[in-house]
Amino acid sequence: MKRTILIISFIFLLVILCCVQYFTILKPEDTFSLTDSNGKSIPAKIYSRIVESNIDNKKEIVYQILIFFDEKENNKFNPILFIPKYKMIGIVEGGKDEFIFFGNKVLQKSRTSNKFNLLTNSTFFDNAPPIFSIVFEEKKITFNSFEGLKSMVKV
16 A cells, blocks of 8 residues: 555656646736727736747847737737847747646646747748837837737727
């Protein structure tokens, strides 16, 4: 009996260790909100994470903001990623499927979703990139609306 409990405890600790190594829990951001040009709220949840990145052959800790749009909206650009320090906006590789939602908590399943494609880069899009106007200020990020986001904004 003691041996069985010991084996189960060991397996449980091993699973927890693997989860800590590969999963990331995102922090809810209550200091930010997403609004249209009229100040009306857009249905979305905002989270942040800290990612260790290799920039110019140096490891750097980078703060990122992720916006997950409402489940009802059919938005292929979900979640959107902002990196304020580098004035970048992108779409997370693997999309929303790379995350598990537990109520208000979000768990990132793999390191794959640390990668992203810039929404301002025309290389990845057939016509023009969805974001062509973006301004980063100290407490505000402003960008043009696009595709699925337009259906959430009442003009």
